[in-house]
Amino acid sequence: MNDQLLPVLDVHGPNGESFSVKVVKDRVTIGRLSQYNDVSLEPDPQQFVTRKVHCAVERDGGSWWIVDNASVNRTFLRRTSGVQIVEGRAPLADGDVIRVLAGVSDSGEPAYWELTFSDPLGTRPAEPVREAAYLEYDWIPARLYRVVSGARQEIEKLRPQEHKLVRYMDQQNRANGNVPVMCGYEELMTAIWGEVAGHTETEVNHVIWELRQKIEPKPNQPQFLQTVKGLGYRLETRVMAG
Numbered sequence: 001m002n003d004q005l006l007p008v009l010d011v012h013g014p015n016g017e018s019f020s021v022k023v024v025k026d027r028v029t030i031g032r033l034s035q036y037n038d039v040s041l042e043p044d045p046q047q048f049v050t051r052k053v054h055c056a057v058e059r060d061g062g063s064w065w066i067v068d069n070a071s072v073n074r075t076f077l078r079r080t081s082g083v084q085i086v087e088g089r090a091p092l093a094d095g096d097v098i099r100v101l102a103g104v105s106d107s108g109e110p111a112y113w114e115l116t117f118s119d120p121l122g123t124r125p126a127e128p129v130r131e132a133a134y135l136e137y138d139w140i141p142a143r144l145y146r147v148v149s150g151a152r153q154e155i156e157k158l159r160p161q162e163h164k165l166v167r168y169m170d171q172q173n174r175a176n177g178n179v180p181v182m183c184g185y186e187e188l189m190t191a192i193w194g195e196v197a198g199h200t201e202t203e204v205n206h207v208i209w210e211l212r213q214k215i216e217p218k219p220n221q222p223q224f225l226q227t228v229k230g231l232g233y234r235l236e237t238r239v240m241a242g
Helices: 162-177 184-193 201-215
Strands: 008-012 018-022 026-030 055-060 063-066 076-079 084-085 090-093 098-102 110-118 133-139 141-150 151-154 225-228 231-234
Touching: 055 098, 133 162, 162 184, 162 201, 162 231, 184 201, 184 231, 201 225
Parallel strands: none
Antiparallel strands: 008 018, 008 110, 026 055, 055 063, 063 090, 076 084, 076 098, 098 110, 133 141, 141 151, 225 231
8 A cells, every 4th residue: 555545643742742653554552662562652751651552553344443452541532522531442533633641740730642543545433343253251150152153152171271361351351341452471470370470471372372272263373362462462252142
């Protein structure tokens, strides 16, 4: 695609910072530190911006979305109708402004990073695309299901460590408006082994590998348990209907 037709994020900081980022891939991460994010919001002396992934701009179903990654200080979206909190994710249209809290003055006045989304092709809001395949976790009997074209199949013989990982990641998704959350290695270690020290990222990766053998039709091309390179994983789950 011609670079002039790519979406752009025009970034403006609380202290006059200004730069632009072309959206050249289907997921662009936004956060405090440059080593973890495509768009770095620095300086951040009060540490209001999540250091890894605070939020992300993602392409899904032919439309663009702003996705909050369960950030502590939330992500906001400003458009002509006003400012709203992003509950999980929200569609992006040309001219929308993503706002991330940058600091609070001594008098209590907030300041924001503002990222204006510009799309030369004129993206319009769309209804969420419901995929034909997804996972559901039933908390009462502690059972995991794979649903494909309406047919539900139980995933059997999950080990206790796999149950703990699934339960934690599904809980994070539910708390984020049923939008999948990127879970980092440290929190996954705690979810699986509690406060027992000495566990490693390699052990987490092994649990992930074993779980993929059971839930993924093609484990080498994961659809449900996705890797966020260098950071952790996301599990695609939905709340059970009824």
